Amino acid sequence: MNIRTQISMVFHLDKCIGCHTCSIACKNLWTDRKGAEYMWWNNVETKPGTGYPTKWEEQSEYKGGWEIKGDILKPKMRGRWNRLLNIFSSPPMPTIDDYYEPWTYRYEDLFNAPEGDDQPTARPISLITGEPINIEAGPNWDDDLSGSTIYARNDPNLESLTDLEREQLNELERLVFFYIPRMCNHCLNPACVATCPSGAIYKRGEDGIVLIDQKKCRGWRMCVSGCPYKKSYYNWNTGKSEKCILCFPRLETGQVPACMHSCVGRIRYLGVMLYDADKIEDSAKVSDDKLVDTQLDTILDPFDEKVITAAKAQGIYDEVIIAAQNSPTYKFVKQWKVALPLHPEFRTLPMLFYVPPLSPIIAKMESGKFDVVNADSTAQTDHLQLFHSLADSRVPIKYLASLFSAGDTSKIDHIYKKLIAVRLYMRSITVGDVTQDDLKKAFETGNTNAEEAVMIYRLTSLPSIDERFVIPPMYREEAIESFGDVYDHKSGIGFGFMQKAERRL
């Protein structure tokens, strides 16, 4: 057992209202710079939709993630020789048009325009060339555009649906969408690290944060294609790639990452998990349907005495183990098993998990008007029907399975049944119209019990900030100690290097 620690995240999609506050917090803090204007280390997408960059999930085109060739796990971009031979112009790399061309407006025209009959206008100009442009795409350009022919209907995840299901999804009355906030998954088996020819990208041993060493990056741009989530971005101004740093300067000082702290819906959870690094390759090498299970197997139980002893022997501090025991992500992912990774079939073992959205599945169309209750049901069991219409769900389960479980609908089904049982139980307490029989049945199908239901309910609806974010101590002082003189850093601020981040020669 080679125990390591990993900062992991859970996003509860039922609570996401799609307000983009997370994206703005991140942008203001990290990417409001020349060359980074187009980057959204954190972005929120409308699903079904093509996302950002356009159709990022289409790996037949972008070649992100891993594949199994025979018995070997290889980046989908092929082997090392292939990378180097294609270094001069890497074909699967997205260009700025797949994101959008950043722009501003010529505001001075509003003040300097000569007097006339027309209202002066501020023309949009490109932030790259400085010339006037026609804006054709922008940040969250596809926001809320469910049913649109250019966005929603081109969602790569719809491939798993039948034509009929696809048509139903696009019927005006059944239109449905939900949001997926996305950021770097800080994967256990990151493809960006594997495809970087310079070896500039690395995983921090102590917390698993994936970073790009800006002094080692040479702008070969392979990570941009290599990351299947397209969460590594090329800065066209500095000639370096950049990505989410999980606000490590904040984490090291005990603060919550900006996107998570600012989240209005409080959908985000962060905590540390212990995992077995020896199992990484094997768990990424299994067939698609087993990927989620093997990934969960690599995550270790922080309450297990054997794990604790081994962790301590490997130099993991007691405080970190306690943080792992209190981790909300461990509860969602391992204990309750209601959160799944996004696109496990990319085989990077992402450590950002999603609780699939329940809300869009429950409404149903009957005789021309919306009716959240199945018409065939009897009065006593309305709520059961309401929460039990998985087969009639507005978002096909297959679609969610294509997002979160590599196509395995039973995984989604289990989660829904459990979440429905939680709702029924809470309803039985607050409203009191659920019979004991129904409750028992719900607990059985949901594979849960009253105690667990209350815990899930509490952490979903009423968690304090300390319950949502359990940040382990990062022992920054030891890192400084090992690299230099502590007294140089005493009462100092800042991190990184002092040169300006721009091209000079």
Add this chain to the structure above:
Amino acid sequence: MTNSFLFIAFPYLSVTIAVIFTVYRFTTDRYSYSSYSSQFLENKELFWGSVPWHYGIIIILLLHIFALIIPGAYRWLLAGSRIELFESIGLGLAFLSFVGLIILAVRRLSDSKVTAVSYATDWLLLFLFLFQVGSGIYIALTYRWGSLWYLNTIVPWIWSLFSFTPDSSYVVVLPMIVKLHILNAFFLIAIIPFTRLVHIISAPIPYLWRPYQIARWYK
């Protein structure tokens, strides 16, 4: 006097500048080491320019160096009728890189996004390389069997420089265009540390044997 400056002092000076300032830039401003790729802004033309340019020039450059380091093997390679095949391949590669270079130049001029990220040194490099490859092709076409007389003129001259017994007499008799080809080459070497050419030094060969995953620990 002029000859001893151009073909003795200048090569030494250029290599010295290249080494000192490359090391200086690497130690003081490692952040600035990048290929400064513009593929992100323009993808399609780059492929037809960058790929032929790099493949052409790298092989030709390696052949120049090969003759320098192992003249014996190089001489054997050129023996008899093989020289015709050898020169045709060389010329083909030269044309390949020249065409690539022209496509890259046109791209840099015509695509407004690429123009926006073009620095003075980029234009300078394009110009110098166009001259270098162009003069190389001209020499190959007008002064036959350059691959052979290279071995008896420039190779011993560079060896004389290497062994610190400089002898410019090997090259002073060469035609003007060849002299310019040589001087331009050493000028290109001299400006390596002041341009994006530093990416040659960063060629990621160790990628071939390093493990896929990298972790860094505090201690």
